[in-house]
Amino acid sequence: MRIVITRKFMMYFLLAILIMVGMMNVSFSAGSLEVTALTDKSYYWLREIVNVHGNVTYNSEPVHEGLAAIEIGRTPSTTLSLRSVPVGAVPSESWGVEILSLVPCDAGGNLKNNFKRGDCAYFMVTVRNNRMFPNEVLITISIYDNDTIPLKFTSVKTTIDPEETFAFMPGLWIDDWASPGDALVYANVLTDWPRNGGYPYSPEKQATFGITEVDESVYGQGFLETTLQAPNGTFEASLRLSPEPPPGHYFVYVTAYSQGRSGFTATAFMVNSTYPGSPPPRASFVYEPPKPNYGMEIEFDASSSTAEGYGDSITSYAWDFGDLLNGTGKIVRHTYSDEGNYTVVLNVTDSEGLWNTTSRIIRVKTIHDVAVISIQCLDMIYSDWSVTISAIIKNKGNTPETFNVTAYYNNSVIEVLTISQLSAFEELTVTFTWDTAGIIIPANYTVKIEADMIPDDVNITNNNLIYEPILARLLGDVYYDRHIDIYDVVRVTRIYNATSTEPRWDPQADLRPDGQINIYDVVKVTGIYGLEY
Structure with a gap:
């Protein structure tokens, strides 16, 4: 059989290819970007700032909108830092792949804004593929301390399905020598490593978090912000070397992207193994507890001290x-x-026999401070019901305390509990039971938990906490339409035999609050079937 390929067929075939390529955010524009990259010096010592800058042009004209990915590595395959910075202005276009969010968090994914030196910090980055076909992506995370020293770097390569999201949540240890204060985490998503010619899919995301000592004091030289816009055709980024940078060559790989075009270049710099004058070590320490009392054991930790030299060590x-x-x-x-x-x-x-000192004033004083930290309660309750209210109480002072804690609804007392000899800096969860018989319905209520003011309390503003609004309605009105009908019965019976430990559990269906859905709950709702209020 003979196949004849006509000119018309070829035109449609090429058009189909062009349409597909257009969906891939790739252009057939002739030529590539011309990229140059330089460092401000050819060699550096420990703790010096490394500045990387350069130009991006197309047909000898500066690029007005673009992105440059800058990868710095100790070896050609080991990355120290990776950033994406503007070339001119950030491109104003829809991104086929983009970073939706970047959040510092704990190991459970809960928001956490501060981490102690020596802690493991977690960061949740969420990336979305907006395209109609799968995309392979490289996701990177870099964290910098208050002195712009890159502390940790991690990455993952994955394929994201069409119109789907991917979440990456690595844990990164904060070095003991990290500078306390405001720190930054950067997340990037690229086609591949810049060393392989990969370029950014979209602008990087950044988030701020705190690196603290045990007393949450803030030190450091101030963060060097990277601008959101650079002069046309230029880019720039900086970092500071650590107190113990491995000596030798460091490689800088730069890729640029603008309007479907990309370009690549590379350069290098040297980190010297010796420092002029052989720098002395840097003394540093923290102590805990941060507000010590007399007679209380205090731990002094000098792990944050540094030898200030690769291969050097502190001996005493x-x-x-x-x-x-x-x-x-x-x-x-x-x-x-x-x-x-x-x-x-x-x-x-x-x-090397070199030494250094540092000093801090430790204030030893008796401190009284009790606080209500949190309240947990249902947002919707019933009349003639038993409502459990939990609260976390903390002794923020440094001496044991005995005091009363009172729960209120509006201005009426629910219950008074006595806390005896709560230890310094300790937390305690207390539980109150609110009998809602006789309350007005439907109505919104406010719950307040209040700790008594103790003598010499240094902060009475944290002695109480309010939780609102709490909606109260008739017992049995599970669906809440002020009418006891089949919808309420179904909501109870559909989870019959469920217990409070099961995923299908609905506390609003537990009309006789005993932690299980049984015949008593069914009788409660069917016994007033048809009632309106």
């Missing part, structure tokens, strides 16, 4: 606690016998 830690007593070791414990301000001095010595 000497402490002066400011009360004529001394100690040695990276982590030590000490107890003060009286209130007062004590100047604690730490002296560290490195393997």
